[in-house]
Amino acid sequence: MIDQNQRRLQPIAFHAVQFKDTFWQPRIELVREQTIPFEYLQCKETGRIDALRLDWKPGQEPRPHIFWESDVAKWIEAASYSLALHPDSALDALLDQVIALLAGAQQPDGYLNVYFTVVDPVQRWTDLRDAHELYCAGHLIEAGVAHFASTGKRTLLEIVQRYADYISTIFGREPGQKRGYCGHEEIELALVKLYRTTGDEKYLRLSQYFIDERGQQPFYFEQEARERGTPGFFGGAFPERDAQLVAFRQYNQSHQPVREQSQVVGHAVRAMYLYCAMADLALELDDPLLVQACERLWQHLTTKRMYLTGGIGPSSANEGFTTDYDLPNETAYAETCASVGLVFWAQRMLHLDCDSRYADVLERTLYNGVLSGISLDGKKFFYVNPLASSGHAHRQEWFGCACCPPNIARLLSSLGQYMYSQGDAEVVVHLYASSEAQLQVGEHALTMRQQTQYPWDGAVRLDLELARPASFTLKLRIPDWCTDPVLRVNGTTVDITDSLERGYARIERTWQAGDSVELDLPMAVTRIHAHPSVEADAGCVALQRGPIIYCLEAVDNSVPLQQLQLPANQQLQPEFQQELLDGVVTLHGSALAPDLAAWENHLYRAGKPPMLETALTAIPYFAWDNRQPGAMHVWIHETQ
Amino acid sequence: MIDQNQRRLQPIAFHAVQFKDTFWQPRIELVREQTIPFEYLQCKETGRIDALRLDWKPGQEPRPHIFWESDVAKWIEAASYSLALHPDSALDALLDQVIALLAGAQQPDGYLNVYFTVVDPVQRWTDLRDAHELYCAGHLIEAGVAHFASTGKRTLLEIVQRYADYISTIFGREPGQKRGYCGHEEIELALVKLYRTTGDEKYLRLSQYFIDERGQQPFYFEQEARERGTPGFFGGAFPERDAQLVAFRQYNQSHQPVREQSQVVGHAVRAMYLYCAMADLALELDDPLLVQACERLWQHLTTKRMYLTGGIGPSSANEGFTTDYDLPNETAYAETCASVGLVFWAQRMLHLDCDSRYADVLERTLYNGVLSGISLDGKKFFYVNPLASSGHAHRQEWFGCACCPPNIARLLSSLGQYMYSQGDAEVVVHLYASSEAQLQVGEHALTMRQQTQYPWDGAVRLDLELARPASFTLKLRIPDWCTDPVLRVNGTTVDITDSLERGYARIERTWQAGDSVELDLPMAVTRIHAHPSVEADAGCVALQRGPIIYCLEAVDNSVPLQQLQLPANQQLQPEFQQELLDGVVTLHGSALAPDLAAWENHLYRAGKPPMLETALTAIPYFAWDNRQPGAMHVWIHETQ
């Protein structure tokens, strides 16, 4: 593996950045004040916490579910991050309590899963395809790493190390070990985190084993099913599985060895977590085949199978991918977790190859497909994120399968890590937001202050503070949506074209305290068209300004949305509305609507139908469904 | 009831017209030479004919099905019409054989249904909702009437009279009778035909009973199910039925008394057959409430729920209607039988009220939604008629439920009746085709010759031949698709606007042998838009020329059809191609297609996408899927 000190570029710690803006900072606060307590309450009320006492008896309701540890673990992870940003002794104590319950639930051999301890112990490790044991273990490991990073306490870290140690005895290629891997990827990326935190290579090797083994023949899940002789935990719900073996192999990305995969297929969240681990291992093992597989899969996803919002996985049937360009709007699945996973993967790709196309997708997904998943009050969530609605899609407080709410919480509570990367002689700015960051360039500590009204205005000022002058490269991402950026260093304009490197403006100089960089990223209202093969968007246009994708909501528009036509030459005016939706830039202009009087008693008409002018108002997509219920469309019919 | 001699306007006999054109005449020949023998073969091979021997034994395959008589009956009906147009002693003898089998299958009490005689006799009349007994009886009655009208033989007519006599003892409001009616309407219109043929009012009264009783409370089908105590013939297939009582009442139009109905709902074929009987009874009984109900339902169907092709019933779930403006193209059900039924209903509406809007829909449906149901070789059929296909919809030779093929055959074999109506002092021309017709105006016999290249050219010449001069009104339909008709009588132009009456140009004069009328109906290539509430067609245009709706087929167009954009100002040129698809007018012009080179590695793009010019060829919709398989679109994206 690569010596970590030799790495050119590393992510920064999530707590290295303090947001001071009006966009993310209030949302992080909201997650702290509302979402995290609310999600704990949900875990408590649904029995997820008390189940850890292992006192369930047959017949008792609720019966512990195989997923439950993952929800608790993601809550611990989110709560830990939050604690690091904002000391809170009550939350600290609550975490300790829950961790004590986890300690009590851990078996003498290190195993930790309530369902397979008290409900169905004989089935332990018999249904890796469906039973999510290693998936839950992965989330516990991530929680242990996050709790340690946030509090310095080793309580949970030691529990998950014991669990991982035990797992490493069960799985592998030695005689008596199971040659299996999990049907829902997650533990692979968690083990890399555990390795990075503990330095224990055993965890990296176990992750590598899971990744290397996946998709090898004979197919483990099919052998396992034959040996078990029963349909397994969810098998009964999919009687067609045997008839569709290839699709079901693809469902959990076990159809091919991962280094041979070139198409994003199957369950979208599983795919993202797998690709994260592949990128982690590509870096740690310096494995060019893994790098190439990641690049192929990235290219396939982002040029054939991604919604404009960064939503991914169009189909509810498999919670995942279908065919190229199949991106229906109203029936889009686009699970919130899948977009969260895409942010995770994008960050990892950036550290394999500092190319702005990864950060562009990261930003797109964060501001749109992820953020739509949570309501403005922080207490309601979308599991699926359609790009059109006839008015019946609404966020809910919780879900039986509650993966999404804590996934947003852990992402927003650790958002700082996505803003910068740092290396021995460079600092890279990926995202823009008013904030203060503590960075390290080689031996130089550096404070970076950003001032901007991003995402509503693209003027960004960065002020650097250093103890003493230092030579390093500052790279600033020029977003894909910006066509005419202007860069000034200490007031002097710098030619961006000359300095552009893989989408980043590059400034090499000796920096000293008081240096400032101004980057103007003019935010024009842009019309976006989809690839001609995307049938769902044919003849339609979407509106984007800066990183924000817009939508029409019925509450703002008097004409049924599918009847609106936006003339190609119609200018749209942005307007910041402080009082609306916690403060957003809306877009306004004139559109055409059919003159319905001309259609009375006609279902079909010859010739050009008469149109009337009407006002059009668009709001940021992420903010929809926060007012009165009604239709929503991202894609709008365009007329020339 | 109204004295039939007092009727102002009557349909003509199907054999009063001899087609001499190159469009219908070859098709009628094809039905005679190919379709009718082929359909007999299918009936024979699938066991439908031999089942009439009543020698089925338990365990034997195939087991007679409750529908089977209806297929045989529609074949008899088609074969009878054909026989009248073209003497054929072999066919005549074959019909006699099949009728002899039916005679042998008839029970002593008059009952005639193989399934409920040999398979499950105790269930006779216990499942009117699903078991189709009265529906099959209705088709047998229509067959008997047709066989008598075509051959003068009373063999089948007497069988069906005995059956109808028996039915009239079973159903009604007298003590001991069943207060039921059929779940699949059909017998109601058949009984009116039987009344008109025999003059026996009992049959009209029985039809009136079925119509009056339908939808009365308590709901018969629900009572029947309770009394039977089993799910019924198809009940097990719809376990949700009890939870969706209203939808299932609407499914067979028994949700309301028919005179109160104002929305076309439920199974489309059932609805059409019901509305036919309602229109028949409206006329026979001079019942204004039935007239008004028919008009309301017609208005609702044709302004909210009809495809451009005259296809109706968008959903496969109920083989029928859904909600207003819900007209999806690729998933359109639009059963061939439903369009056939719409032609039947339109003709009846014309005789309640001679308004061209009925004939316009009749013509639209005949040339498009009906005709698409049969292949050019007469041996393959569409059951569902989508308006778009990605290439997987193809006509088949036969269907387990084989209602559609013989329904087309009986319509085409009796097509002449739709061309004219006649009254005491008027002749009305509804349709145009080269042909010779024997008409009767009051006491005057009249030969009407049409010469035209319709539907490919709108110039029509009519020559009248009479024994002696006669004063009457000749009415000529001015189709809704024609904006600038020209009318000449004996070479002198007549102002159409002045003479227009409910869509017909009206010429009152004393006609004599050698008089000629020329009607020019210029066929411009017309662009059709759908009502703005039809989401499926938003931003799209369809092409029509004369009565023909066009479509694009992949075989003629090099660009994927959904990527084509037709500029609003692009002229399209018609061209008659003798060698193509048995001779059709195709449309040609220039369209735009995306420059895919500009999209390489892009899924989304800002700004107006570059387009390239490409050739576009459209063919008549009815003729699609007669060459190599591929995509098809009726609705084309339009750009301004």
Ligand SMILES: [Zn+2]
């Ligand atoms: Zn989720």
Ligand SMILES: [Zn+2]
């Ligand atoms: Zn049919």
